[in-house]
Amino acid sequence: AQKVTQAQTEISVVEKEDVTLDCVYETRDTTYYLFWYKQPPSGELVFLIRRNSFDEQNEISGRYSWNFQKSTSSFNFTITASQVVDSAVYFCALSEGRTSGTYKYIFGTGTRLKVLA
């Protein structure tokens, strides 16, 4: 069965430190998509990145970078030089297609990141 595990419930770092949020997934499909979302205190989830299962190239966007490794079924997210504004709950999500033409979208339990000034 498909599953997304974010083992880190809460992480606290001091501003300017680097931090990595872990995401491990399980799926039987060969075609699937992985996502990261950020949920600031305001409540709405904000899309950060999408990666499909055929593209293992790592991605960097400013201070954010993502490391996708199919061999370990992991899709980890690193924030470099963290800032107080990065404080939020971060969710990893998996979607995979089904024969019915719909898809299943599964979220992890989230990691709460606290960046201290």
Next chain:
Amino acid sequence: ETGVTQTPRHLVMGMTNKKSLKCEQHLGHNAMYWYKQSAKKPLELMFVYNFKEQTENNSVPSRFSPECPNSSHLFLHLHTLQPEDSALYLCASSQVAGGLGNNEQFFGPGTRLTVL
């Protein structure tokens, strides 16, 4: 307005009340979703609508009744709720929900529901 809006932002209701949550998206998307977010639990997908048709119901109790009159509006009608239904209810939209599900979702700010 832009993005995904939800009203009300906060709602307190008794177990015998009937209320409705409203979601509106201004992104031209054709899929809309309801999620429930409880403390210390994963985000739970409740319903999916694709081109106004319900394509997913994740064994949600009948006291939650969704309605999607068009691709831009989604409602969640609530009646005879239980205290354990207290949670943040999030609405989201995306481009076509069918196929491989490769589309990111855009979320509203949520409605914080408290059932007394």
